[in-house]
Amino acid sequence: MSSEVAMPASVAQNGSALAQHANGHLQLSNGEYLDAIVRPKEGLISRRIFADAEIHQMEIDRIFGRGWFFLGHESEIPRPGDVVSRTCGIDPAILMRDDEGVIRAFLNSCRHRGMRLCRTDRENVRFLRCPYHGWSYRNNGELVSVGAENHYGTGELEKGKLGLIPVARLGSYRGLIFAAWDEEAPSLDDWLGDMRWYLDIIFGRTGEIEVVGVPQIWEVECGWKFATDNFTDNFHVFWTHQSLVPLGLLPNFPDFASHGHMVTAGNGHILHFVQGAPNDETFMGLGLEKALWSRFQHNLNPAQTDIAMRHGYSAGTVWPNFHWLQLTSSGDTESKPVGILNIRLELPLSPTRTRMYSWFAIDKAASPAYRKQSYENYVRTFGPGGIFDQDDMENWEDCTAAATGPAAKRHSLHHKMGINRQPAADWPGPGIGYPDSYGEMTQRAWYEEWLRWMTKPVGPSNKRVPS
DSSP states (O other): OOOOOOOOHHHHHSSOGGGOEETTEEBOTTSOBHHHHEEGGGTEEEGGGGTOHHHHHHHHHHTTTTSEEEEEEGGGSOSTTEEEEEEETTEEEEEEEOTTSOEEEEESSOTTTOOOSOOSSEEEOSEEEOTTTOOEEETTSOEEEOTTGGGOOTTSOOGGGOSOOBOSEEEEETTEEEEESOTTSOOHHHHHTTHHHHHHHHHSTTSOEEEEEEEEEEEESSOHHHHHHHTTOOTTHHHHTGGGTTTTSSOSOTTTTOSEEEEEOSTTOEEEEEOSSTTOGGGSGGGOOGGGGGGHHHHSOHHHHHHHHHOSEEEEEETTTEEEEEEEEOSSSSSOOEEEEEEEEEEEEETTEEEEEEEEEEETTOOHHHHHHHHHHHHHHSSTTSHHHHHHHHHHHHHHHTTSSTTGGGSEEEOOTTTTOOOOTTOOSSSEEEESSOSSHHHHHHHHHHHHHHHSOOOTTOOOOOO
16 A cells, blocks of 8 residues: 555664654554555545544544644623533533633533533533532632532642633634643644634624524544545535435536635645636625625725635635535525535544534624524534535445455545646635645645644653644
């Protein structure tokens, strides 16, 4: 499948197989080197990384313990005392607004025996009390009382040091709240980098967006990277969702979603913008109602405004696992296409099982009629009961099942579409824009970042992150 990488003898003789490094190489327990079986620049990705327990554990330690992860949107906790249960990396987290209106995030775990404190999806509280032994915390994380407190001796209980464990870093951009467990993680601005320019277009185009309701949550028997791989893959749509073509919900033309650009924005962040049907006003202005188009020029610069006006679709990934889908679609055969803003997240539960999160978002300035249309189309098209997601989940599950056997693991997956394609000289945004939105430039960029994080030597504290 791939050429073997020669390593110094000292590397082969010292340390555990999982921790052997030399010049950025990482050896697996079967003797393979990770950068020999995952070669994104050549468009070759080993099937092993999608279903292997050893590699999965490496991801948990090297990626999910060190990066920035999406927790929620500020509109989900608008009032003091509002709290939602979320996951940061793979650790359970509490996202809340305290009595002073400050947004905070903590490990969802009591300091006494580790019991989960917030046991509902969302609520409004002044205090969180552990159901195990009655330890109680203010909504700013301070420990205020414990069960059987009078039985502690002098010096045995220092409540001032036993507040909830906060995330190491917390920040927001355009109302999107991200957190990191690693105190040495880069700033959120540095993490997002040029992707902020594109987040402005999606989440700031009319001023503000808001999340409506709670996220849909379901689990799929698939490796989390198969789902991530799908989000900037345009050319699967005509074939995967073929049943929608005779219904008139998709054009009867395989290249219908190829009229656009794919963008690699650095740090593994990737996205695309697609026209859909060129010169058709239905697929302009990101599918928003025309009454909102005039807001673009007040909230975006001219280049951003032009992109928002000319396109009907966009999908993007903030590395590693946060996504948006801005689509123009119909949820039935009678309704006109309308814009849908969907926020997505994958949480790996095991090498072959993933928990999916899906939020519906809408521009605050949208009319009631548009909000209703957009929401109804979202429910019909995405989520576990949606006509699009059901097709996708079948693919991801079968791809994962086919990656588990010993024969499959010896062969690479093909990610070479557009590998020689030259950037578009006229793309107005930061990063690299490629003409034609059918390609695998974005997937290769995502896997390059994945490989960089997986092969970066980590100190004993596991706190260092790539600069």
